[in-house]
Amino acid sequence: MIDFRYHIVSIVAIFFALGAGVVLGAGPLKGTASEVVAAQADKDRQQLADARDELTQLKALDKYRDDYVAKVTAGLTHGKLANKKIAIVTMPNADSDLSDGVQAELEKAGGVVNTKVALDAKLFDPGQRQLVESLVNQLVTADMDFPKDSTTYQRAGLLLARGVAAKEEGKTADADSTKVISGLTGAKLLSLKPSQITERASLIVVIAAKPPTPTPDNSTYNDAVDFIKGLDIGSGGVVVGGTPATAADGGLLKALRSDSEATKIVSSVDVADLPAGQMTIVFALVEQAGGKAGQYGAINAKNGVAPSAVQIKDN
Template sequence: MIDFRYHIVSIVAIFFALGAGVVLGAGPLKGTASEVVASQAEKDRQQLSDARDELTQLKALDKYRDDYVAKVTAGLTNGKLANKKIAIVTMPSADSDLSDGVQAELEKAGGVVTTKVALDAKLFDTGQRQLVESLVQQLVTADIDVPKDSTTYQRAGLLLARGIAAKEEGKIGDADSTRIVSGLTGAKLLSLKPSQVKDRASLIVVIAAKPPTTPPDNATFNDALDFIKGLDTGSGGVVVAGTPDSAADGGLIKALRSDSEATKIVSSVDVADLPAGQMTVVFALVEQAGGKAGQYGAINAKNGVAPSAVQIKDN
């Protein structure tokens, strides 16, 4: 921006000089145009230097903050998720680095990630709604308690939860979970790692994607939110983890926090790209296991930076 401005000033000055060449060359304004350009160039160089210094300082402060969390508060989550089985479900186009960072913190806390599910954009394509509903009807098992007023995507979330999770610890994969996973992967609505479910999780972390360049309205996420509610109903608890972008306009967490029913049961953390935020995901999962939900982070997070149980002072 500064370089462009410099060029514009230079060009204007040149045309000014050409248009008034005789006067400038022979009169009292001789040299004025070049002096203006030189003066402005010097100012721009100083501004650019100041901006670089400020950026360097900000990067240093960011590194200090992350190092402080990693080194000074290291161990705060140790054992918090001991013996807890956890599934990670990534929304379409979610950042794999974000998912990996969250997983690393879950494992530091003693949790065991049993399954990683990558949802395909096809799942939430409005043109696939009939396929999704048909699969739900085909794959539903007798032990899934389907609410009468549930939507297609709430039932789909319940179905996936039955395949990879349970309300309590100690449940293993069985014939029904295998059939559900095979049906959903066969329809290319999602993929799993590993492909077979051995141990079903009790807790689920959903990784939110960054919003598109043109932010959609909250209604765009209705099906995704219903799906997440279904995951929560069929498991011991769900935390949605994302970046600050996902809590801004056009983001999944923003839509979640605008849904009063969803916030009663599902937790969210909007700074999961930071070490402190990844720790908060752990604390939010512990809270979910105890039957509570909260919205945490930096962007319109009504419950503050973390669950009150781990804060020295309340929000």
């Protein structure tokens, strides 16, 4: 057992050490310690200044790159989508700035965004699956042909496509498309701008939302991927645009690109937040209109930076 004398000795030792530290601090080591601290502070300040300068340079280079694309190469997309009617479909919680940036590039290319559809989180809520299935059965039109073994959400995507799009240009709204839109908006599964459409689109751009926190499993997006496949089947083509984060684990593009059936028909671009990526969406839509699909961008994009038709061929 530790006795009282042990405690007394320990306490004395502590005070002795403290006293020695005070004496040394006030004595011959005082200057040396201060100089070391001052030197380290100067070094830290210089490293911080260097880091700030590097960040400023990186931002300047990023701005130069984006300005160059926007002001020098932007003409490459002019007229590529002339008179094409396009619907923009935003996934739940998608960034409105991302959507607006993509829309501006589509319009520069001559496209006409005549419909904007905002999907509600309720649409993909597992608890609402029966509601979605019921609506699909209620709203199906006589001219709709569901693929064999199609899923509930693939049929739901095809249904929305019937409401706002068609495989060919020049299709106007009709009684069936009006019924479909009224049913889906009435159930608060989505909202539409304008609330009534006169012309249906032939092409669709889907805007992906950044992954939530904590990062979900990729299988969380199975219904969304099926929905997008349905949109493609019922239209002239679909391109999904997102940021690099959406192409990493836990993102919609990652899930889409992991579905071999989806990548055969749906295109994706994972740098839609950059001017170059927005231009690539234009090129991908042109490719979709020709019946081809590809996965483009910077993160595991198996088809490169853009469709081969606009890439310079290697000598």
